[in-house]
Amino acid sequence: MCGIAGWADLGRDLTQEADGAEAMVRTMACRGPDASGMNVGTHAVLGHRRLSIIDLEGGRQPMSEPLGGGSEVVLSYSGEVYNFPELREQLRSHGHTFRTRSDTEVVLRAYLQWGPDFVERLNGMFGFALWDGRAERLLLVRDRLGIKPVYVARLGGGVLFGSEPKAILAHPEFSAAVDPTGLADMLGLIKSPGMTPFRGMEEVPPGHVVTYDRNGLRSRRYWQLTRQPHGDDLDTAARTVRELLEDTVRRQLVADVPLCSLLSGGLDSSVLTALASAAEARSGGEPVRSFAVDFVGADTDFRASEFRPERDSPYALEVARHLGTEHRVIELAAHELMDDDARRSVLRAHDLPLTFGDVDTSLHLLFRGIRQHSTVALSGESADEVFGGYLWFHDPAAIAADRFPWLSRMQLITPDLLAPGFRAATRFDEHRADSYRQAIDGVEHLPEDDAHERRMREISHLNLTRWLPVLLDRKDRLSMAAGLEVRVPFCDHRLVEYVYNTPWHIKAPGGEPKGLLKQAAADLLPRSVLDRRKSPYPTTADLLYEKDLRTRVRSLLERRSSPAFDVVDATGLSRLLRQPEGYFNTQLRRNSMETALFLDEWMRGHGGLSA
Incomplete structure (x- = not known):
């Protein structure tokens, strides 16, 4: 896994201006601590920071191929293409020879063989830039589900790009103005495709290729969720899901560095750990390493709720013993979650005031701990979106509501805590409603779908296209800031396409959340894990954390000049603090208070709202 950054401009000689691109590349060191490189051409500079995973010596980047006449094709690539062995054999049959064992070279030669449509042949997670000197054309490519990020911004007649906003913000000629509508979109958990809180900067949407050439800048979608007939019964669907998962996990175990599994003891991570253990056993490999997080004092501090009914640790240990993994628990104390450096690391990783508070801090600290032992980790992220596991998939009120379903249980900041001027200027409520309707309009249905099937397909589509990207972006930023590559097998597009088109009564037979996945994995795990209720990523219940949070918010309120109060209502925040001790357990x-604090620091770094 790596970080990319660069600059293309057909109207400037960039060989004389490479310093700007070099500054951009330096910001990606967190994503690629092992090596760096730049390819400087007349009209394009491609930079790269590498986290070495496959072919540690041969996969250096940017990678180029001379084409004669002084032109070349250059690739700066981040991600993994899991079907690269098959593609390499296909390319060999077309006469290509290979200098390395890396998937990077396979991607480069796939473009040379098949042109811009080559991306449709790739199975994996990727975000990369490819410069074709013959056509004077830059391609920015992002994987289908948006696992790996790519950002782009216009600069004069050219474009800047990078894996994260910080790369573009580092260019000396780019102005980092905060866009109110983009900020409202982020705070509202709307995730409008391409939108960012920075004026003039866009995110390459999942499943898109952005092209820059003499005809300007344009975007093409190469993949989207489509509605297809599905005739399989439950048993057939379960077998198909199992086969797809086995193949996906087998492919995603390929690495030349230590690999592990994130094991919470929930269904999703346990299924992947079981499949990985079985695959390693078949190949004569070592026991899978597994990691879990817990909090000091959680055995006494934990309080069950509808949202989080029980602790993870007992189940994670049960699965680890059942599978024989080499299991480690990384235990975090409240003072580590309150540490200023840890909180700032999360803000730097995000580049945005998007935080889920101690969840993000603990996740980043977990990744740091794992990185001492492994470089690659398998994660169960996206199984809830694919198989319908969240509570809002099964809550009649959330299903019937004319809004994004996750807002019934998850918000960064409640609308009543937004400053009235900001809420009015951004048309916050109208923007969220309009975005919801636009998202719903993009869902395809078949004539035979009844009303319930249509609605559940809409809920699934919304989760996969608007909610999942928020979580994938979060996991990418916090893991890569620790130099850890996280792979997400449930995001394999073949699995996503198949399950998306599975009727709801098969996906959730008898109304059972993720019933299809449970049947597919019935022989892999203890019954207690298969029957376990959904429980989200754990958070601390230590009162010390709540007290620290209150202290930070009081300090913020004493500084009424903070630019955060252009966005957050100070009176509402003060009223929130009057809740009794223990309320924010x-x-x-806690989310609204955490968001106010992040907004304060982020906006002080980037300036106030632009007009």
Whole structure:
């Protein structure tokens, strides 16, 4: 896994201006601590920071191929293409020879063989830039689900690009103005495709290729969720899901560095750990390494709720013993979650005031701990979106509501805590409603779908296209800031396409959340894990954390000149603090205060709202 950054401009000689691109590349060191490189051409500079995973010596980047006449094709690539062995054999049959064992070279030669449509042949997670000197054309490519990020911004007649906003913000000629509508979109958990809180900067949407050439800048979608007939019964669907998962996990175990599994003891991570253990056993490999997080004092501090009914640790240990993994628990104390450096690391990793508070801090600290032992980790992220596991998939009120379903249980900041001027200027409520309707309009249905099937397909589509990207972006930023590559097998597009088109009564037979996945994995795990209720990523219930949070918010309120109050209502924040001690013992109740604090620091770094 790596970080990319660069600059293309057909109207400037960039060989004389490479310093700007070099500054951009330096910001990606967190994503690529092992090596760096730049390819400087007349009209394009491609930079790269590498986290070495496959072919540690041969996969250096940017990678180029001379084409004669002084032109070349250059690739700066981040991600993994899991079907690269098959593609390499296909390319060999077309006469290509290979200098390395890396998937990077396979991607480069796939473009040379098949042109811009080559991306449709790739199975994996990727975000990369490819410069074709013959056509004077830059391609920015992002994987289908948006696992790996790519950002782009216009600069004069050219474009800047990078894996994260910080790369573009580092260019000396780019002005980092805060866009109010983009900020409202982020705070509202709307995730409008391409939108960012920075004026003039866009995110390459999942499943898109952005092209820059003499005809300007344009975007093409190469993949989207489509509605297809599905005739399989439950048993057939379960077998198909199992086969797809086995193949996906087998492919995603390929690495030349230590690999592990994130094991919470929930269904999703346990299924992947079981499949990985079985695959390693078949190949004569070592026991899978597994990691879990817990909090000091959680055995006495934990309080069950509908949102989080029980602790993870007992189940994670049960699965680890059942599978024989080499299991480690990384235990975090409240003072580590309150540490200023840790909180700032999360803000730097995000580049945005998007935080789920101690969830993000603990996740980043977990990744740091794992990185001492492994470089690659498998994660169960996206299984809830694919198989319908969240509570809002099964809550009649959330299903019937004319809004994004996750807002019934998850918000960064409640609308009543937004400053009235900001809420009015951004048309916050109207923007969220309009975005919801636009998202719904993009869902395809078949004539035979009844009303319930249509609605559940809409809920699934919304989760996969608007909610999942928020979580994938979060996991990418916090893991890569620790130099850890996280792979997400449930995001394999073949699995996503198949399950998306599975009727709801098969996906959730008898109304059972993720019933299809449970049947596919019935022989892999203890019954207690298969029957376990959904429990989100854990958070601390230590009162010390709540007290620290209150102290930070009081300090913010004493500084009424903070630019955060252009966005957050100070009176509402003061009223929130009057809740009794213990009220903020859950992440959901803390989110608004955490967001206000992040907004304060982020906006002081980037300036106030632009007009």
